[in-house]
Amino acid sequence: MGEENQPGLSADQQAIIREETLYGRLPLLPEEREYGPLGANATCFAYAVATWCFLEGGYMANYLGAVDGLICLVTGSLIGLFLVTMAPALAGQRYGVEAIDYTKTAFGQRGSRVLLVFYLINQLGWTGLILVMFGNGVRNILIAFGFDVGTWVVGAGVLVGIWLCYFLVTRGVHWLNISNAYLGPGLVVLVLMMFYLLLDGHGWEKIAAAEPLDPFENRWMNYMIGMELSIAGGLSWWGGIGFLARNTRTRRSSVYPEIIQLGFVMALVCSVALFSSLVIRTSDPTEWMIPIGGFAMGLAALVFVAIANISSSAISIFASGLALRHLRVLRARPWWHLVLWSLVPCLPFVFWPTELYDMGSNFLTYNGTLFAPVVGILFADFVFLRRQKLNLAAIFDDDPSSEYYYSRGFHWPALICLALGQVVYFALLDPMTYEAHGAFLYLTASLPAAVAPAIVYLLWMKLFPPHRVRLEEAAPAGGSGAPRLAQPNI
Amino acid sequence: MTDEMPTDRPGTGKPPASHQALRSETLNAELERRFEIFENIDDDDFGRFTGTDWAICTVAFFLLPIVIAWWAL
Numbered sequence: 001m002g003e004e005n006q007p008g009l010s011a012d013q014q015a016i017i018r019e020e021t022l023y024g025r026l027p028l029l030p031e032e033r034e035y036g037p038l039g040a041n042a043t044c045f046a047y048a049v050a051t052w053c054f055l056e057g058g059y060m061a062n063y064l065g066a067v068d069g070l071i072c073l074v075t076g077s078l079i080g081l082f083l084v085t086m087a088p089a090l091a092g093q094r095y096g097v098e099a100i101d102y103t104k105t106a107f108g109q110r111g112s113r114v115l116l117v118f119y120l121i122n123q124l125g126w127t128g129l130i131l132v133m134f135g136n137g138v139r140n141i142l143i144a145f146g147f148d149v150g151t152w153v154v155g156a157g158v159l160v161g162i163w164l165c166y167f168l169v170t171r172g173v174h175w176l177n178i179s180n181a182y183l184g185p186g187l188v189v190l191v192l193m194m195f196y197l198l199l200d201g202h203g204w205e206k207i208a209a210a211e212p213l214d215p216f217e218n219r220w221m222n223y224m225i226g227m228e229l230s231i232a233g234g235l236s237w238w239g240g241i242g243f244l245a246r247n248t249r250t251r252r253s254s255v256y257p258e259i260i261q262l263g264f265v266m267a268l269v270c271s272v273a274l275f276s277s278l279v280i281r282t283s284d285p286t287e288w289m290i291p292i293g294g295f296a297m298g299l300a301a302l303v304f305v306a307i308a309n310i311s312s313s314a315i316s317i318f319a320s321g322l323a324l325r326h327l328r329v330l331r332a333r334p335w336w337h338l339v340l341w342s343l344v345p346c347l348p349f350v351f352w353p354t355e356l357y358d359m360g361s362n363f364l365t366y367n368g369t370l371f372a373p374v375v376g377i378l379f380a381d382f383v384f385l386r387r388q389k390l391n392l393a394a395i396f397d398d399d400p401s402s403e404y405y406y407s408r409g410f411h412w413p414a415l416i417c418l419a420l421g422q423v424v425y426f427a428l429l430d431p432m433t434y435e436a437h438g439a440f441l442y443l444t445a446s447l448p449a450a451v452a453p454a455i456v457y458l459l460w461m462k463l464f465p466p467h468r469v470r471l472e473e474a475a476p477a478g479g480s481g482a483p484r485l486a487q488p489n490i
Numbered sequence: 491m492t493d494e495m496p497t498d499r500p501g502t503g504k505p506p507a508s509h510q511a512l513r514s515e516t517l518n519a520e521l522e523r524r525f526e527i528f529e530n531i532d533d534d535d536f537g538r539f540t541g542t543d544w545a546i547c548t549v550a551f552f553l554l555p556i557v558i559a560w561w562a563l
Contacts, residue, residue, distance in 0.1 A: 012509075013516045020517055027524050030535060071562045075555035082551040094536050095528065223563055250537025259551050332510060393525050484525055488518045 023322065025490055027392060028096035033249050040244065040253040044261030046184040047240060049191065049269050051130055051285075051305060051312050056233050057273025058283035059361035062214045063222040063229075066207045069274045072226035073267040080234015081263035083375045083450055085241050085255055087382040092245035093254035095392050099242025100326050103374075104395050106381040107418075109402070109489065110409030114418070116326055118370045119239045123323070124342065125363050126236070127316040128349035130309045131161040132357040136286040137306040144290060144299055154353045161310055162343050162350070168314040169321065170336045183308045190301055195272045197292050202279050210278035216434075224441055225434060229361060230267070231446040232368030235375060237262050239319060317342045365431040368446040373421020376450030377414050380458045399486035406466060413460045421453035 006014065020026045035043060060069045091102050100119065103112040135157025142149045198207065215222045240262075245254040273285055280288035285305070290298030321338035324330045330338060349356055382388060394403035406412075429436045429445035436445075 009516070012512060016513050016516045017520050020520075026517070026520060027528065029524060029527060030531065068562070071559065075559040078551045078555045082547060086547065090539060094533075220563065227559060251539035252537055252543065255539065255543070255547065259547070263551070392528055393521075396521055485518060485521060488514070488521060490514075490517045490521060 020490070024325065025098060025101055025396075026096075028246055030096075030249060033096075033247050035244070035248045035253060037250070037253045037257070040248050040257040041261060044244060044257045045265060047244075048261045048266035049184065049187050051133065051187070051309050052126060053191075053266060053269040054273040054285035054305070055129060055133065055360060056229070056364065057270035057275075058277045058285055059229055059364060060226055060270065060274045061212060061277035061283050062361065063212050063216070064226040064274075065210060065212055066271075066275055066278055068223055069212075069226060069278075070267075070271045072223065072230050073270050073274065074230075074264060076227045076230020077234045077263040077267040077270075078259065080231040080446070081237065081259045082234075083231075083379070084235050084238050084371065085245075085258045087375070087379045088238070088242045089245035089254040089258055090251060090388060091382050091390060092242045093248050093251055094388070095390055095395075096246055097242075097392070097395060098246055099239050100323060101395050102242060102390075103378065104404045105386070105390050106378055106411060107414045108406040108409050108411035109398055109404060111406070111411050111415050113326070114415065115374060116323055118374065119323055120320055120342075120345075121370065122236055122239065122367055123316045123320045124345045125367075127165075127313045127320075128158075128346045129357060129360050129363065130313050130316075131158045131165075131346060132349055132353045133284075133286060134158070134161045134306050134309040134313070135353055136284060136357070137302050137309065140286045140290070141299065141302050141306070144295065144302075151354060155350045158346070158350045158353055161313060162346055164310045165314045165317050166336075166339055166343055168310065169318050169339045183304075183311050186304060187308055190304060191269055191272050193297075194276060194289075194292055194301070197297075198272070198275055198279065201292065207275045207279055213277065213281060213283055220441055221436065224436075224444060228368060228429065228444050228446060229364055231444060232365050232371075233266075233270075234263060235371040235446065236364070236367035238371050238375065239323070243319070359432075362432050362434075365429070365434075368449070369422055369425045369431050372425060372446040372449035373418045373453045376421060376452070376454035377417050377457050379450075380454040381414070381461075384458055385461050393484040396488055396490055397485050398489040401486060411466065413457060413464075413466075417453035417457040417460070420456060421449045424452045425449035 006017075009017070017026070021028065021032060057069075057073070060073060063069075064072060088099060088102060091097070091105075092099065095102075100112055100116050103115045107115060132154060135154035138157040138160075139149055139151070139153040142153065212222065216225070237258075241258055244258060248254040276285075276288045276292055277283045280291045282288055286302060289301040289305070292298065293301050317339060320342035321335065324338045324341060330341070382390075391403045394405075397405070398409070399405065400408075404411075425431075425445045425448075427437060428440045428443065428448060431445075439448075
């Protein structure tokens, strides 16, 4: 770390800076960043091949067969990743800021908390679903050994999973590092093996001919739901993109690996789950592993995936805990408080695991509702309005004269456009019931929900540009004069 | 991401006020230092992302997937 040997700082100060660089919000300097092109690809690959792929592929099997599903997974994921990557990645890379801090530029210091809520919903929703998958895995392992267990085991499994997450996340980096070092490559081997066994045991003809599990009558509708699920899956990477980009050394490393690995490669992994679900006729990944792999191999896969589920959940809880540090009231709390607060919203999954798990595809689509308008507005703001230039100091300044403080901390045009995007989405598709407007069959819901608010926001900003309160000359550029931060928010 | 796991343990109490003051003072000064560094770094040091990159990304990752998805429907 470049800051470790700063002269004139005490050991305590060095430690504070180091912690805030590694675990907090300090803008990362180029020499502090971990990922070159190879590192960025490897890290994104590790993110892409995770247990949520099994869920997304399973959801797709409800509506589409192998070929249509594969096309939707690949094209939809790429579209979603393109939208979610370009602005946050280029901004995060150039200024070294993390995702929520970056949104302050468009939404305001306090307005960005809306995005924080979206981010937490995203992280904790996925965590809950993965923990139910863990509970299902435990139940299916017991059933495989001949125990006649009821569905209560799933809820109990979720509770155990929550405790394991708490244990892992609060005990520090070492345990999670050890498990992740083996789980990532292990999952790659598992997916390749499953794909081989699937092709060997059933053949491509049978896979391609398999009907979807629970489709609508209209094939076109099924296809567009598949596209929507895939785009929403891509959009739900929003928080992760900011984290990854901030740690990359070059602009290209912040964009291409994210889109290719998280979009294209993840879609391929999801497609293995899609094919398996279609052949075994269940969208629950914990139910198709033994039929495909045989007792010993399938059981080993189930155990392995159960462990991987805990690891994936722990990472999400870790990210949620960090995000909670944006709230002033929690900023100085000990880490275990933040972890506990992150786990509390997962408790409903203990009591209603099956009901909530069955709503998984709705949750995935709901991510589109949340993030499509966000990415549209951020894209318009960063690329077209600000021409890729941000005021870094203003991001960390809560003073009312700061550029991104806007009106009492809220940038209402962006927030109103955000609401508009959600209205557009709901008008085209209800993510809970999948009741759709006719235009959805041509447009999807996510694309108009991203484009419409972006255009309105752009026009609004052109017609009524925000008042830049503090004059540039009041803050000397690059000098050793007065501090640029009137009211620091770090 | 996992390399960045905090190491504080359960039971760690709320930091004393003096530590919080030191933390604020240190981080504010560090922020100022970093702003200055960022202002003095040449834009090209962050790597280039040219118009060609934008064109490649827009076509390959947005327009082409839309065309393929429509074609396959």
